[in-house]
Amino acid sequence: MDWLVCKNKTDGELFIMSRLAREVSLNVLLDIEKGINSLVVKGFEDIDQATQYLIELNETDKLIDKTLK
Numbered sequence: 001m002d003w004l005v006c007k008n009k010t011d012g013e014l015f016i017m018s019r020l021a022r023e024v025s026l027n028v029l030l031d032i033e034k035g036i037n038s039l040v041v042k043g044f045e046d047i048d049q050a051t052q053y054l055i056e057l058n059e060t061d062k063l064i065d066k067t068l069k
Contacts, residue, residue, distance in 0.1 A: 003050040005057070006038045014041070014057060016050045 002019035044050040
């Protein structure tokens with residue numbers, strides 16, 4: 001199963017979901033004519049790889065925020 005690291009467009013929060021769940025979600029949003037509120041950052045074949053990537057992105061964001069303050 002494919003796993004996707006996604007980013008919420010409104011608050012920038014990262015999350016993981018399966019490709020199947022995302023496709024179902026997108027179909028529902030399109031059917032009710034709502035906007036798509038997230039984008040795919042990167043896809044992975046394994047949930048462990050997706051989780052590690054998400055952790056690394058969050059750590060990088062924290063380091064950047066700390067550096068800029």
